[in-house]
Amino acid sequence: MPTREEQKEQRRQLILEKALELFVKKGYAETKIGDIAKAAHMSTGLMFHYFDSKEQLYEVLIRMGAEGTNLPQKLPYDNPLAYFEGFLNTLFSYAKENLWVFHMFVLMAQARQSEGIPTQIREIAMRVDQVEQSAKLIEAGQKQGYFRGGDPYALSFTFWSSVQGIMEQLAVSPALVETGKLPDVDWLIDIIKNKT
Amino acid sequence: MPTREEQKEQRRQLILEKALELFVKKGYAETKIGDIAKAAHMSTGLMFHYFDSKEQLYEVLIRMGAEGTNLPQKLPYDNPLAYFEGFLNTLFSYAKENLWVFHMFVLMAQARQSEGIPTQIREIAMRVDQVEQSAKLIEAGQKQGYFRGGDPYALSFTFWSSVQGIMEQLAVSPALVETGKLPDVDWLIDIIKNKT
DNA sequence: CCGTATATTGAACATATATTCATTGAATAT
DNA sequence: ATATTCAATGAATATATGTTCAATATACGG
Numbered sequence: 001m002p003t004r005e006e007q008k009e010q011r012r013q014l015i016l017e018k019a020l021e022l023f024v025k026k027g028y029a030e031t032k033i034g035d036i037a038k039a040a041h042m043s044t045g046l047m048f049h050y051f052d053s054k055e056q057l058y059e060v061l062i063r064m065g066a067e068g069t070n071l072p073q074k075l076p077y078d079n080p081l082a083y084f085e086g087f088l089n090t091l092f093s094y095a096k097e098n099l100w101v102f103h104m105f106v107l108m109a110q111a112r113q114s115e116g117i118p119t120q121i122r123e124i125a126m127r128v129d130q131v132e133q134s135a136k137l138i139e140a141g142q143k144q145g146y147f148r149g150g151d152p153y154a155l156s157f158t159f160w161s162s163v164q165g166i167m168e169q170l171a172v173s174p175a176l177v178e179t180g181k182l183p184d185v186d187w188l189i190d191i192i193k194n195k196t
Numbered sequence: 197m198p199t200r201e202e203q204k205e206q207r208r209q210l211i212l213e214k215a216l217e218l219f220v221k222k223g224y225a226e227t228k229i230g231d232i233a234k235a236a237h238m239s240t241g242l243m244f245h246y247f248d249s250k251e252q253l254y255e256v257l258i259r260m261g262a263e264g265t266n267l268p269q270k271l272p273y274d275n276p277l278a279y280f281e282g283f284l285n286t287l288f289s290y291a292k293e294n295l296w297v298f299h300m301f302v303l304m305a306q307a308r309q310s311e312g313i314p315t316q317i318r319e320i321a322m323r324v325d326q327v328e329q330s331a332k333l334i335e336a337g338q339k340q341g342y343f344r345g346g347d348p349y350a351l352s353f354t355f356w357s358s359v360q361g362i363m364e365q366l367a368v369s370p371a372l373v374e375t376g377k378l379p380d381v382d383w384l385i386d387i388i389k390n391k392t
Numbered sequence: 393c394c395g396t397a398t399a400t401t402g403a404a405c406a407t408a409t410a411t412t413c414a415t416t417g418a419a420t421a422t
Numbered sequence: 423a424t425a426t427t428c429a430a431t432g433a434a435t436a437t438a439t440g441t442t443c444a445a446t447a448t449a450c451g452g
Contacts, residue, residue, distance in 0.1 A: 004419065004420080004428080004429085007429090009430095012428095021230050024329075025224075025309075025310065025311050026310060026311050026312040026314075027224070027225060027226065027310055027312065028223070028226065029222075029225040029226035030223070030225035030226075030310070030311075031202060031312075031314035031407080032223065032409065032410085033410060033411085034410090036407075042430075042431090043430065043431050043432065044409095044410085044411090044431090044432085045411085045412080045413085045430075045431060045432070045433095046429075046430055046431075048366070048410095048411070048412080049409095049428090049429070049430080050236040053410080053411080054411095075199070092356040112363075113221075113225070113368045113372060114223060115220055115221045115222050115226075115235060116221075116223070116226040116227075121240040121340060122335065128442085148383070150383075151377055153377060154372075154377045154378070154380075155383070155407090157365065157372065157379070158362060158380075158383050159381040160385070161358070161361040161362040161364070161366075162357070162358035162361050162362065162384075162387075163361070164361045164364070164365065164401070165357040165358050165359070165360045165361020165362065165364065166354060166357040166358065166361065168309075168357070168361065168364075169353065169357040169359070170357075170361070172309045176350075176353065181347055181349060181353070182350070183350060183353070183354040183357075184346060184350075186353075187346075187351070187387050187388075188354070188358075188387065190386040190387060190391075191358075191383050191384065191387060192383075195386075195391055196358045200398075200399085200449065200450075203397095203399090204399085207399095228438090228439065228440085229439075229440060229441085230439075230440090238400075238401090238428065239400065239401050239402070240401090240439095240440085240441090241400075241401060241402070241403090241441085241442080241443085242399075242400055242401075243441095245398090245399070245400080245441080249440080249441080250440070250441095373430090374420085
């Protein structure tokens with residue numbers, strides 16, 4: 001039987017899991033602390049044993065996301081295109097087994113964009129900015145003919161916005177994930193790839 | 197000087213405009229009726245002269261969106277690919293001049309996905325489903341070699357999710373729109389286009 | 393002008409919900 | 423066994439916010 005310490009940790013994880021789901025499905029303000037409590041099978045009051053406030057609970061989630069969704073700096077790859085391919089492959093296959101990854105992707109976007117999220121928490125989410133990082137990579141790769149022509153920032157923006165859009169839709173369409181009707185990585189790579 | 201009737205209509209439009217902006221930026225629940233009032237330079241109470249409730253104001257916006265964002269049934273086109281090209285071209289160029297189109301796109305997605313939006317309003321937003329419609333078009337066009345192979349629904353889903361993602365990002369990045377760093381329509385068409 | 397209708401305000405009211413807290417019960421240590 | 427610590431509850435409290443309303447200002451027709 002689990003020790004007290006373990007029980008507590010499990011409970012904490014359960015709260016985080018349910019809170020993530022709800023924040024994504026309903027947004028920050030519309031998710032009531034009582035909703036989370038009910039989803040985690042506990043009383044409203046008990047929530048405050050585990051987290052100081054609704055805001056702090058949200059912040060914990062965002063910090064987790066900020067650590068997890070940063071672009072890996074040293075993903076091994078032969079050419080810059082393969083870097084993006086590798087990232088998407090890893091992302092999709094991992095998310096398929098761990099649905100919370102979809103949710104986390106959405107949560108981070110929400111936190112970045114939506115006003116009405118406390119400023120300090122927004123800033124944490126803002127630090128994760130794939131577009132800027134990738135733009136440089138694309139610019140370099142264009143000279144070698146890997147990427148199509150055009151403004152590198154616009155290309156990077158288009159690519160990541162698309163990925164974002166897909167993650168968002170998948171987050172609310174678990175049926176698609178289960179039936180395996182996921183986008184083919186190549187389809188998305190073609191947004192930036194040079195086809196001549 | 198404008199007649200009273202005109203004044204009233206202008207005010208109504210102003211409320212709708214500001215409400216759209218705020219609902220998109222902050223979400224439904226986080227947008228307070230007082231915020232909208234302030235943005236439209238009027239007292240909280242006066243809002244209720246123009247709209248019965250926050251919910252009804254939201255519904256009016258969703259109805260506007262449902263009429264505007266439906267796929268045109270009879271856009272003239274030579275081949276199915278040109279249909280998508282034409283749609284995106286029209287969408288981007290129109291939205292560039294009318295920024296509220298970006299916002300409306302986001303609002304509709306929010307209404308469709310987010311729980312905590314009153315059911316009847318959700319349903320209105322749900323009727324606008326590009327994915328299902330386009331999937332048929334894609335399936336037909338695949339046989340003629342216009343579109344790449346793969347599950348037509350997954351292709352349609354990927355394409356529209358990408359468009360959605362881009363519209364969402366542009367909605368919160370007006371700077372990109374002004375500087376004209378918009379995605380090239382071809383980049384997105386390449387998601388579904390057959391390149392052999 | 394004057395009276396009526398309409399626009400507008402700000403405060404009052406009702407409700408919902410985040411947070412606190414006194415109390416209970418269970419697990420662990422002594 | 424008993425004491426002590428901590429998990430857990432649910433009701434009480436404080437606060438925020440949607441909505442109503444009485445009072446006031448402004449525009450319009452006669």
